[in-house]
Amino acid sequence: MVSIGNGASAVRMGIMLNNDVSKSRPSDAIDALERQVAQSAADGFSSVWLSHIFGFDALTALAVVGRNVPGIELGTAVVPTYPHHPGVLAQQALTVNAAVGGRFALGIGLSHKIVIEDMYGYSFDRPARHMREYLSVLLPLLRGEPVSFEGETLRANLELSAPPAPDMPVLIAALAPRMLKLAGAMADGTVLWMAGRKAVAEHIAPSITKAAEEAGRPAPRIVCALPVCVTDDAEAASARADQIFEIYGQLPSYRAVLEREGAERPGQVAVVGDEETVARRLDDLAAAGVTDFVASPFGSAESVARTRELLRSI
Template identity: 35%
Template sequence: MTVPFAGVPLADHGRLYALLHDAGFTDLWTSEVAGTDAFTPLTIGAITTPKMRLGTAVAPVFTRGPGLLAMTAASLAETAPGRFVLGIGASSPVVVGDWNAVPFTEPFKRSRDMLRFLRPALAGETVDQEFDTFAVRRFRLERPPATPPPILLAALRPAMLRLAAAEADGTILNWLAATDVPKVVKTLGDTPAGFEIAARIFMCPTDDADHARAVGRRMITSYLTVPAYAEFHRWLGNSDLLDPVWSAWQAGDRRGALAAVPDELVDALVIHGTPHQCKEQIMRYVEAGVTTPVMAPLPTPELTAGGVEALYTLIGELSAPSSVEKG
């Protein structure tokens, strides 16, 4: 499950995490954009749940220095021994440059360099090396974790996917349909045993299709107009569906871009329906090769009206076996 939940104070998340655990959810995964940081909600999970895995998806490689990112990851790995997964990624020019005043340059090299720094650093080794995008002089963690966390690399296109397959313990996918997963898996090529393929799956659990598509259109115009995601969808073969959206967006016509998003694309990228229908659609990602499907619930009329109690109900409904699993 993607956490934290919107509209619920962080201080109240311990009860929600316990409920997720009791309902059979295995993992808590965070993101880092402009809400909470990626690590604090997981620290709450480390303390309040004894078994759940905790993952960042993702911690940007630009917004923390190498040493600070290693220290932060090591601290959470020490707090939840053997249960923490460090997901890193390039993020975007807006998050990195506009909001954090860091130049967003050479994202592939920065991601590769951070991955190559973190591996020995989290193992407790001294790192004294000049990388292409930064240099580190005799850094060594004072508290290296007894169990270094696996490192997953967020990837969209072939070069980053191949880097993940070659040097990371897994990859993190985002904004793709279940039918896109085989192309990604093929591009990864041969991967070592235990290689993890995590995917964040946006889910609007309501049978009000008009509402779900309205939410989906807003998200698609916000995300898929970002250059990295636009290139990703060109690579996936979605140019015909998205060209009118991109053209309107570039012309400054935000309403036109919103209206140009076809239902076909929304339904593929933002699953919706009853909780059981959503779960069956999530299982298609698993059947296609995703090993860790990460649900990301979006606002619905039911959740808005029902508040936290409606969220409790949703968690229970999502934990019940779907017809696919029963079959």
């Protein structure tokens, strides 16, 4: 019998969708994604989240598959800001939100210098100012307001005619102090990756909550996504996580949050172990201030099935 405390059961449970579609035919990949969403809704999960890296465009994919699956929140984790002008992203987000009946959560982030400069060819200069100015354009447009803005990193002078969505959650991938302050003061919260209990409890939750309070905003959502594997061999699962998620131990922003956790490798923040252990880890995250937990199941087919079953029970 799994012992589940009051913490994890009070947290909204979500699932990270698989956006690795490189070996699939286009129609098969979309159908597979829709099946993932439908199964997650049937299992009672509160939300599904899709990354926007080099697979499908997350916004387009969620609009297509979400329209056919009612009753579950659909979120991006996350869309990079630099390659998307905020006016363009607002238009896309409003379209997705209309397609899925107002169930869309827009997660955005700076991405990383290696991606923005080396791959896309944009400057990664002044990221915190860029995000502040980005939100200054994006948020009014989502509310249906015209924007005339000239900042140091971007300009905008436009108005959209798409149906406004003033209640659409906008979440920032925020780990550093300045970004957490922005997420609390201007947005609806943060969507995290590679942040464990200690980092959330001692750094993320206090910083973003204080910023929201000082700005007179509601309590922020803290959406915590982590790799999860229910298994009887926690050591092997942790080692496997180190291999799968190795890149996140090398990128500066994730390296910094791992250091706050006192972790040297991604496998040390992955939620691994048997049902009792994983349930206890989720309770700890809830107690730390997490409002939404998003599992990224990994491991063998048996482990993934055990992981989903535990999360369903919670």
